[in-house]
Amino acid sequence: MALSLKLSGLTKIFPGNGTLQWVPVLDSIDWHIEKGQFFSIVGPSGCGKTTLLRIIAGLEPASEGSILLNGESITQYDRRIGLVFQEFALFPWRTTVQNIEMGLEIRGVSKRERRAEALKYVREFGLADFANTYPRMLSGGMKQRVAIARTLIANPEVVLMDEPFGSLDSQSRMEMQNFLLEVWEQRKVTVIFVTHNVNEAVYLGDRVMVLSKRPTRIMEVFDVNIPRPRERSDPELTDFREEIFGLCARL
Numbered sequence: 001m002a003l004s005l006k007l008s009g010l011t012k013i014f015p016g017n018g019t020l021q022w023v024p025v026l027d028s029i030d031w032h033i034e035k036g037q038f039f040s041i042v043g044p045s046g047c048g049k050t051t052l053l054r055i056i057a058g059l060e061p062a063s064e065g066s067i068l069l070n071g072e073s074i075t076q077y078d079r080r081i082g083l084v085f086q087e088f089a090l091f092p093w094r095t096t097v098q099n100i101e102m103g104l105e106i107r108g109v110s111k112r113e114r115r116a117e118a119l120k121y122v123r124e125f126g127l128a129d130f131a132n133t134y135p136r137m138l139s140g141g142m143k144q145r146v147a148i149a150r151t152l153i154a155n156p157e158v159v160l161m162d163e164p165f166g167s168l169d170s171q172s173r174m175e176m177q178n179f180l181l182e183v184w185e186q187r188k189v190t191v192i193f194v195t196h197n198v199n200e201a202v203y204l205g206d207r208v209m210v211l212s213k214r215p216t217r218i219m220e221v222f223d224v225n226i227p228r229p230r231e232r233s234d235p236e237l238t239d240f241r242e243e244i245f246g247l248c249a250r251l
């Protein structure tokens, strides 16, 4: 399989400031992620998962180390990398279709094309009845579908997701997991998915990376070689879950 991202010696220390101490966050993270892989990351709260995604997205500089995307170094925001965060970050004054269109605005696509493309996403993502609805009238799951559509419409190669389903109830969460898997399988994008939820990490991921407490190192990377579509009750998934829970409990 071709390589998508390569992280080498990635280190992050937030500098102190007056009475604030230095915060060493990432400690020489080395890893590679293959193209089209669904890569889950779990780790204790505050260990630096969001920081890691922000560095990969070029929103935060690394203190040391490098990130290669398709073999090329990235040091700033790159449109081949898309982001979906937990807080939906939809513009409240824009409708569903207008929010989705935003993903193309920065690319200089004409208004007519943007609208046509956004409407395709509206239909494909089951949002047709809500195309002209404002975010406050959408359910959490729908808002997150709008946020995913807005990211995917820009056609990224890698999608970084930071606890995207963290605020959903368990039923919507399972529906969104399955929805995301369908979208991922169709588009063959690389997904890096951060979650606190070990069940979710294992159900979704081809691989699950477990991070330590700060300063953060990689504890282990599990290869979840279970064919898809997966059954949530598959005993093999349970075995992975137990093993990862066991590892997390020792952190």
Ligand SMILES: Nc1ncnc2c1ncn2[C@@H]1O[C@H](COP(=O)(O)OP(=O)(O)OP(=O)(O)O)[C@@H](O)[C@H]1O
Binding pocket: 014, 023, 025, 043, 044, 045, 046, 047, 048, 049, 050, 051, 052
């Ligand atoms: N801009 C900043 N300046 C100083 N310290 C920061 C900054 N951003 C994050 N940190 C610190 O870096 C550490 C990692 O934060 P980060 O948000 O990446 O953790 P996380 O693993 O995403 O946590 P959570 O699971 O709670 O979302 C924390 O101790 C946090 O306080």
Ligand SMILES: [Mg+2]
Binding pocket: 049, 050, 051, 162
């Ligand atoms: Mg975080």
